[in-house]
Amino acid sequence: MTMRDTIDVGIDLGTTNSAVAVAKGAGAEVVRNNHNQEFTPSAVYLSRSGNVLVGQKANDRVVSDPDNSCAEFKLRMGRRDQDKLFEASGRTMSPEELSAEVLKSVRGDVQRRTGEQVETAVITVPAAFTADQTAATSRAAELAGLRVAPLLQEPTAAVWAYTADAAEVPDKGFWLVYDFGGGTFDAAVVKIEDGEFIVVNHAGDNSLGGKRIDWAIVEDILLPRLQQEHGLSDVTPDDPHHRGVLAHLKGLAEAAKIELSQQETVEIEADIKIAAGREIDFACVLTRDDLDRIARPLVASSIRLCRQSLSESGIRPGAFERVLLVGGSSQLSLVREMLADPADGLGIQLDHSLDPMTVVARGAAVYAGTQRIPREIRATVPLAPGRARLNLEYAAAGLDPDPLLGGRAQADGVADWTGGTVEIRNTTTTPPWSTGVVALRPDGSFSVRLRAEDFTTHSFTVTLRDPAGTEVATDQPGITYQRKKSGMGGAPTMSHSLGVGLAGNVVAPLVLRNTELPSKGEIRGLRTTQAVSKTSGDGLVRIPILSGEHARADRNTVVGQLVVRPDDIERDLPVGTEVEVVVRVDTSFRIEAEAFVPFLDAEFEIDVDLARPVLPSLAALRASRAALDRRYHDLRSQADQVGATETLARLARLDSDGIMEEIDRLLRQSEADQDAIATCQARLLDADSALDEADGLLELPRVVQEGREAQGIAQEIVQEAGGGQYVLDLRKAEAELEEAIADGNRTVIERRTNEVRSIALRVFQDNGQLPLVRFAGLEGELDGDSRREVQRLLADGRAAVAVGDLNRLDGINTRLGRFVDRTGGSSTTSSILGDGLLGNGGGR
Template sequence: MRDTIDIGIDLGTTNSAVAEAKGASAEVVRNAQNLEFTQSAVYVSRTGSVLVGQKAGARVVSDPDNACAEFKLRMGRRDQDKVFEASGRTLSPEEMSAEVLKSLRLDVQRRTGEPIETAVITVPAAFTADQTAATSRAAELAGLRAAPLLQEPTAAVWAYTADVEAPDKGFWLVYDFGGGTFDAAVVKIEDGEFTVVNHAGDNSLGGKRIDWAIVEDYLLPRLQQDHGLTDVTVDDPRYRGVLAQLKRLAEAAKVELSQQERVEIEAEIRVDAGRDVEFYCELTRDDLADIARPLVASSIRLCRQSLSESGIPTTAFERLLLVGGSSQLALVREMLADPADGLGIPLDFSLDPMTVVARGAAIYAATQRIPREVRAAAPAAPGRAQLNLEYSAAGLDPDPLLGGRVQADGVADWTGGTVEIRNTTTMPPWTTGAVALRQDGSFSVRLRAPEIATHSFTVTVHDPAGTELATDQASLTFQRKSGGMGGAPTMSHSLGVGLIDNTVAPLVRRNTELPSTGRLNGLRTTQAVDRRSGAGLLRIPILSGEHARADRNTVVGQLVVRSDDIERDLPLGTEVEVVVRVDSSFGIQAEAYIPFLDAEFEIDVDLVRTVLPDLADLRAARAALDARYHDLRSQGDQIRASEALARLDRLDADGILEEIDRLLRQSEADPDATATCQARLLDADSALDEVDELLELPKIVEEGREAQGIANEVVAEAGNGRYTDELRRAEAELEDAIAEGNRTVIERRTNEVRSIAIRVFEDNGQLPLIRFAALESELDGDPRREVQRLLGDGRSAVAAGDLNRLTGVNARLDRFVDRSGGGSSTPSILGDGLLGSGGGQ
């Protein structure tokens, strides 16, 4: 068995590639057609046999009922299974991706002559938790017993640092424009090691978006005009076949235009049964530039976002690495090189953008030992001693540490036994000499790897009697590198707990190094759970995303504790602790601990996305977005809110609303456009949330000032020094929140100021009077007879000074107050407590 994994796979949206580590570098493994990459397409015959690659891709147009491509972005969704009509087989996106992985694995086995049980698989840096989990499931379905995941930009840096000497210190920017996704990653290099310190990305910004833009803006209008086919439109499901043919032509033309100035497009288009038309047009590089410019501009905005978040100026960057097939477009390189409209960072495309990720994954794989569980599963030769070795397979250290333990049947005490490690690469061979084993068979030693090379070591073990033992691992390798060692992977998307005020308490933030553990203490329930009545519910949602509002993020895990799940009642205000753990391949585990019960609950992390909305729902959401946009602009104009209006202008300039309309049209023909449209609607709503905050902020600040005034008056009248000190602290926190401009925190601090005044009223017995005054103001015009009767009773109690009676009236009136509207339907957690379904405070 190999000592290190060595195999790297770039599982792409359009094409996939596999490479094998060779020394400090890597070689792409060609497929049976002698191509360096395999099209990510699957065809299922009527007998149920599966065909993968270019031949399958050709059938996506000619036989779409039995072929499928570009399914990578649908992994992790519940509703994206493909039914292959001829055979009746149904495959999920994970199962189709597994077929691609099987094909690549077979290519490697054909080349090496050995079974491949482990491989490193790359994922976009912007992939969500459910998409990375789905990639791991696909690897398992493909028969890979272990498949560490590596982010694509990181893989590219591994490739670029393999054959060239990286700077001792500096910054690189990775620009990864693939077939289906875009990633921008800021890479810091220091002392020969590199780390991704920030990234931004878009899971739906890729070359296929350019293909669809070519279809809608250029090819389809020509087809309509030249043949009078005005009824053939993007949003008419009857002509999905026509659009699939045009999309295929667009993709081929785009690739050709990366090498030449113009291309002739000529094909026979089947419009419907019995009707074919001859289609011809010419597409130039300038035409393509006009079509693709908005999408390339979006990728540059994401680069700038990543630079802005990291706080590093463009002048600090030594090079910009071009990765992915779409980065080969002349327009991309022209726009990036422009210091005004682009980035002005020197471009580096010395490695093939189509295969650089697979090469980098293999180079990284050569630094990763085959996992112990895979080794342990291999059949052991009888009579051999077992060697459990701990060491790094690669590094910068010329004296790497090796630790281990020898185990063998019949040997309980290894005192007197020895181990010797020899470096057979150096001349003359270097040796540790006989190193004494401890009683339990363990040992530790420093190796010698003086040259920058892959060093081979032999391991010889003698038992306490001096007899040499055959072992299950007689050799090992260590790759001494001069630089280019990558740091820990980083978190793609933040994880947190949803709070009842619709904010998020962070657990693990984006860009945190992995593995990582996030912990939240001091959360408290906002609803009691009663075992006898069955009333109450505790619900804890784990959210993924960067949106400030909890309901804009994705629920990836949820704990629900009902009355029959606990051994005793759970009082209001019970403390809860939440812990989440993320491993180096982005796997998530979460749990909650309730000290009052001394009980731990596993949080169900369900990394499968919900069913996509239908087009009618998306169109309704688009109409609601439009109405909200115009309402906010009207408000901004009325109060001359310059910052809010500037945000709306930025939304216009970015063209998000026009993009949503385009995606709605494309959704009839492209399944991925539906998911992208949903994501863009969420982005637009989040942008409008910020505008809403800016418009509401002055009102919220004014309410805070009013609360301060009332509280100061009440506390001064009470003359209680304890309340005076408490109010001063609360006022200082309110002022800090106002200075930060955080609406949610301002509201929370305002409520804390009000609560001080309320407690003063409680102390002096005035709270029932205050409460009744508020209810009377709200319900005075209510036509219901019972309401008016209760108001009369309350006034009578006030006149009589009967506060006990007034308290009862208040409780009955409170039932008539309309509490509908507002708030999120998302189950969430209060700022310092948890909320179950059914409301709370």
């Protein structure tokens, strides 16, 4: 039995629709489903008997039978609390299981078309997908029976499709991918040079897609018309009895939106079932002006993300050759109008020469055509009697005219291959080219250069002979190599930054967004901020791994955490113990993390849990919205009083972006659309982060002063200690502090200030005086505390100081630390020694 050399199958697992394609030559061909459609609705229906329907038939039942059907579940991937109960069958399915059913469906389309068993495929994910969402996509692939499923970011897949035609690829330049899909938006800056392309920057939003436009049409136009003209004021989004009505209106809105891409007016007519045995004739005229008014704020948000990506790349719009339009929502006339405008948009030439609905699947297949079937799958194919196995290593595609091929022959009964040979012939050329007879090494291994001068797919035969000169049949009698003129993609890039949460609510970066993968991030010189006593059973060290771009640690997502407790260690762990943290991310965005404690000579695996927490209730979201409003007005009032122009400018930008209005709309939509809850939560976080920036600008002078004071104290302590390595470390920390002050980033200034302080504390630790320093800080903070236990511990501490019993004092400090309020300001010691999180000792 033989199999393909390369994966060849590419799947675009979409929010609204999914598509599959198979590599064909240098390009790809979309595989049509049983309904002869190039894409399949991402919808699942479950009958009472448990029979599963996927695609258009399931999508039709989202309206007629919402209790037993489900659609648009892609955005819920990775969440613990988003399982769907199919009431008739009583079966519950997670978003991963639902996605697996869609993958099975499109995989089956390929198998019917090719007659082959599909065991591996490339699956695309939005570039803005979080770590838990990519992990969930991999789990869905496993559930669908795909043994290996490399993940490819959707903007990158689109570029693979556009570069499949070598004539369209410039020798050097920049492209921008504008990917506006059904549920997500991605903007990616692509650099092309010497026939290769790489994504150098991206910005995206996992909840900015066409379905947001659909729900806005329902809320602004269709539902009010239904309520007013038919006296149905009781049909509201928060009534579960009317889910079918809302789903029907949403479907009508989506269809009208698509039609308005081609015409100016759409007449909506439908019989809508209101209740059992009761239907109404619903009619409504929707114009393109209506659609443009509703969609404009969302399109403006997508353009802001494009500008953010350009700004972060440092590349001006004039340097871009084209904008590649990807995704169904990119077909809106408003999108093209706004993007083309040099003032309100980008003013870059638009390219929509490939079908935006299938271009991602095509590109995934083109990429899959360059990826070899993994050895672990090939090795499971049983060998016919008398055949040898060839383990070959080579690139399936590339720009190289003479690629390297290495391999090793294995066969039962042959222990020494001395005298054996291999010959590879290129049968594509006329006359055929041959490597000639190549001698095998005793272990059966060999290496040779092939020849592929023409830009085409080259076919090679492989002839193996045993030491006796007898030809031996193999599991790989032939291979292919695709010689490309251009259009080879570079490494995938990191979607979201990873870091370690430190004391002071700051983040130390490990792997930054847009870093090429695979990647390894490492931080040395972290210091524990609390003692862990195996003897007394007190204390713990917490090492959180965070994902996100927010400066404040608590605004990011915890994707992994290590907690070191007394039972986990062989001996006591003192305050200030050094910890090293390492994280690794592979090309399919899988994360592994570990911590090493030199003092214990012990390594700890950090558990990476990529399931997102349970979503908040609507009541909790409304409370957060009210708190946000209070905080906004409080900051504006403070800024007005002191004339803080930079803070007022940041608040004005928040106003112009319309985030508050968007949150209010999402709160209303959340009654009918459960995805809106997650989107609302994300927007509340964005708004809070924007207010963090405004607050930081307001507090900047105070933070700078604290940094200067810490710098002066550290200089004095280091000078008294005699300098040495402390001087070098302090100079580095001071330079980073000055850089942070120049940038005006409050959070980074606070982090650099703590690094300066930690050097001074290290002086005390190394000379054995750290318990004294820490006690002095705690005494200053707690001296006026009326609690009896606090006063008793302070008295014990003073007694320990008097007799020089530093070991006893260290234990007293640990117990006193529990009484310190960490919500307010911080002293020189407590800012990095008080809450059990790691502090940074200055090393990187």
